[in-house]
Amino acid sequence: MVGFGRAASGLVIATVLAYFYAVRIALGDGNPFDYFGYFTNQTSLLASLILIATGVLVVLGRSVPPALTLVRGIITAYLLVVAVIYNLLVPGTGSAPPWVSALLHLVFPLLVALDWLLVGDRPRLPWRRLWMLLPYPVLWLTTVLIRGVTDGWVPYGFLLPERGIASLIVHIVGLLAAIIAAGALVWAASRSPGLNVRAAELSPHRALSAPFRQRSRSPGSDHPPVYISMAISSPDAAHASDSSCTALIHSADPIPVVPMAPRSTIGATSFSAAVTE
Structure with missing residues (x-):
């Protein structure tokens, strides 16, 4: 059931993202760099693909490669940050329908986090690889700031260049610190035994x-x-x-x-x- 659940949830999220991108195209706003420029959309899409891949492997009774499990842990940390920032700092913002915002900013991150915490089919993530949380958000931030300076588009108001260098530095450092903190929780959770579902997922x-x-x-x-x-x-x-x-x-x-x-x-x-x- 775990494998089917992962694959199904990943497929649902990927379908929702694809559907609303198609809606934007129909409305004449199909720039993929705008739609997928949001950290929420990017990380949700990546998480859905990873869940589909790991779910299929579990259903087939095959071992999930350690590298793929490491990426799943990293994406789990990103989704935790997405949920916390949206629900505590900028609730109700954005143009998506309320149910889509709830799905991407609350339900999906919660399911992914519970999967990581409760299902014990992942190895202990080594602390020496905690730094691997940072390259992706740093690249995303760099791209967003370049766009903010060149064409004025940023996905979130706190990244607007006109707010000043000091404001940008505080928000960027705070975001990266939140990602490291969320990652530390995910790394620590990988040391909990969880539920051993391996036998239940074996072929007959x-x-x-x-x-x-x-x-x-x-x-x-x-x-x-x-x-x-x-x-x-x-x-x-x-x-x-x-x-x-x-x-x-x-x-x-x-x-x-x-x-x-x-x-x-x-x-x-x-x-x-x-x-x-």
Whole structure:
């Protein structure tokens, strides 16, 4: 359900953004640099694409690449800032219908944040990569300020050049500080266990071994949890020479292998689990 939920929510947001962009085109205001110049629209579109990608991977029972999870964490931090700034500092502004503003500035950021906090299928984000929150908003701010000077368009009033250098510096520093603070919360939340939904998302033939899974993570490691499972079968379990063992392990950490309770089958003893990251 988690994979389907992510993909569906991402598809809904992408559809809403595309629909209202089409409406603007019909009204003769189809400049994409204006519509997607808003930080809310940009980050919501990026978040929707990431949710669709990660949702499809989970549905297919595949591991989500760590780089994609890192980007999801970064986008989660951006959406937290979008929600806080809009609802506390500039509520009710903008030309979008009220339900669209509520969807993009409250409902969607809340769902993305709860997904990150409650679903434990993400690794611990390393603190040394917290700086990766900054390049995108710095590039966005630079582009917006250049446009403000050249053609007078800015998405938000507090970025108007005529407000003076001091005002711009205060707002820019405040925005970047808010992004770092939100990122620190997201990084810290990645260390919470959350709900282990991995077994529920497995395809049926792999889910049979889910009850026999063992979870391993070295203390203090930034690597994601590793699920180890082995399949051992033989006509006579007492003869090791007749046993076959298959295992696939994805981890940089040493993995202790813990024998599971045996399952009896006709003429064979099998120990089963699955090994996924």
